[in-house]
Amino acid sequence: MRRPLSRLCLFLFCLLPVIALASGFPQLGRLADKGFLISAEARLIDESKVLGAIEPDRQLSPASVTKSYLAAAALDRWGPQHRFATRLVSEARPTSDGLLSGDLILDGGGDPALTTEDLWRLAQRLHQAGVREVEGRLLISQWRFGPVECITTDRCQARERSANAYSALLSSAGVNYGSWCVSVAPGDAPGQPARVAGCDSQAAVLEIDNRVETRPDNSGTELRAERVTRDDRDIMVLSGQISTNARPRDIYRASSDPAEQMAVTLLAMLEQAGIQVRGGAETTLAEPPAVSRTLAEVESKPLQELLLRVMNYSNNFMADVLALNLVETPRADLRQGGAAIETFVAGIPDHGPLTLFSGSGLTTENRTSARGANALLESIYYRPSLFPSFVATLQSPGNGVMRFIRRGSPTFQHHVMLKTGTLNQPVAVRAVSGYFRTRSGRWGVFTVLVNGTGSTPYLSWPEVLDPLSVDLERIIDTH
Template sequence: MLPLAASASGFSSLEKMTESGFRISAEARLLGDGGRDGVMLGAIEPQRQLSPASVTKGYLAAAALDRWGPQHRFTTRLVSSAELDANGVLRGDLVFDGGGDPALVTEDLWRLAQRLHQAGVREVEGRLVVSQWRFGPVECITTDRCEARTRVGNSYSALLSSAGVNHGNWCVNVAPGAAAGEPARVTSCDTQALVLGIDNGIETRPPNSGTEFSAERVTRDDGDMMLLRGQISLNASPRDVYRASGDPARQTARTLMAMLDQAGIGVGEGYVTSIEEPPAAARTLARVEGRPLQELLLHVMNYSNNFMADVLALNLVDTPRASLLEAGEAIQDYVAGLPDHGPVVMLSGSGLTTENRTSAHGANVLLESMFHRSSLFPSFVASFQSPANGVSRFIRRGSPLFQDNIMLKTGTLNQPYAVRAVSGYFRTRSGRWGVFTVMVNGTSSTPWLNWTQVLDPLSEDLARMVEAH
């Protein structure tokens, strides 16, 4: 390790942020290869424990790959212990066994319905039972998710369940009505019939009059409803609107009921949700396998999907009725096996909780450990973004050297204090690999922090390191 003064000089641009009261933990180093030792390139309090925000998802990705491998798929089933008679009538309940697939979508439910039809089922005499026995409903531990139980105006606060679909979100399509003065035309994105209550207060206005409307999901005694208010221009294009559901298992039940109806399969007694495991004697009537884990991680990391991240983390818990705290402990157990990592606190897999804690040094230990796992590293590093081709526009900055030689994961929180975190890999001009992590945390008394303030100096510092080596 270099002396502190020399070590910090590698982050000479970033270090100036400490003058404004921001807390920083940063470290960048070349990895050892071909008999060469690793080289420390820069550090600012690398052992300091700070909130990593969504950089947490890198820990989740590593733990998930370690547990299951890149080709693991989550399975969702329709099962029943009832008898199927010669006329295709299932003389009892049909059970949806939620397999904890973080990326289950309406298309998968349609395939289940089709495969059930192919199995000869034409009618369910009993109920559709949506079982979330693995986990769900999961206790909320963040303000946004707790408020989303009754009403929500966004898509990212989705509640969690092993039987969730469409990332725990309702989707409606809003299009202009037939003429000015008429209500907007509102349809479901996923089903032919509306399976969500609609309170439509959007008026169609003359062409080129502007489109501006709000959408809020509220939960009432009879279920979820979308409140729509505002106006849409007669010549406006249709728009999809996503809002988190108030009960993801119930959302799955209503959506699957519509899929069964479209497949010509009636359900006599409606639907219920359950936390009970399906009977051991139940046989599988239809099943779908989800996407491979390495593909799921692209969405978890590139789009920083919080629903997918926390559902994936909950799957790491071996016992039913898992909580987010237990999911965090499963990640901590994985980290405990990384020599020289140091302390870590994980209360979720998504990083939405500011109580998560790690250090820049610890995060780099994680990155280095994955670099040396030849069977897992390709899937792991593929989930990081290059600034030049980033999904998020705010990372497309810096010199060509920075944009083309860096692979990163970002983390952002604004409440109760600002967090901007970046972690990933870089390649030098000679092709040598390096790792870096930077976490910047504000306080209640520090000024507002935006990404420009962090990424601009960081891109300068990393570009110098890459150029020099």
């Protein structure tokens, strides 16, 4: 009896490499041996042939791969050329001498990429409309959404202090991605304080606590910055050193209230444009009166250009603002934005379960599978009016703006287009999803979701991208 059993064991042992290769991800699959959870699938689009799979239906966190869902839903809803409008309105009309006898209202239109450049253009158009003085107040209306309840740790902490820009809070009347920007330049001589100004004006529109010291040439520049809120005022606290021969450095930190940031910034812009506002600036949740007249208006870039920024730079503020815009009713929250994307995905055949608590992927409760994410990619591929705008938002590893993806062989670098997702807390998440072209020119889709556990707290990008590039190279070369 021992002899047949030995032969059976030998036979099964010989089969192990074949079974591993059949998964299509033999290199990537080794992460499972280290305790990581994986959902992976690669398949050809033209015949839906699966070329590799590891637990393709397993529900895992996609992190910022969520933004691929957002981009598809936004293109489906509005089309690539849609623009968001921001208006200055009032019930009053300016007199012949430029007096507006009433409130001036900024109607926040949910433009996710509104900047001070746009506000300056808005102020100039108001001046062009004949307004020189506002007798009432400047009201910042965020009636569509805002202030949006924070549901992630970073954003909740940002109400009091922030040492980054990605945790910006949300509003339909936000500007500069919900972040303050200050420019730090060296003083005239070593030992003097650095010179600090707002990025968009000679005078900073928020309070500065400047502790940066100027040091001699080539002594190095090390800057630390934290935005704190005291007595309902945002303060940028700066420390460190800057060399006398250093170039100015721009520093971005999330504001505590995007609508309040808008109020302070726009008020300064109006004053620079020669328009005085007697009543100061306030924020409001009220919708502008129906009888209000538009005095000035600016439009965003087309949606397809906005999505380039959302996807290439994984801009969380823009992503969540776009998701909130998808909600039909006012006073939207992040879960409703996620639900609007879920409703869109429900129409995609064979997608399977999807749970989204945000459009950015910052929320750790988001869940999808590799098979589901591939179903999304495949559905957009078959929509010729949307696919060019969608695929243009993805990065090629060889030419991507994110340096960490510039890895792997020339085949991986130039035959793949992808979106990545990263989370580090409460567990490590590394996610990749996109398209590939085989040597014969056939299109394929692939998604890899890798989630850590309590016993696997750390995962670097090379640990995922390096084996994935080897596996995808083999798939591309053999098909």
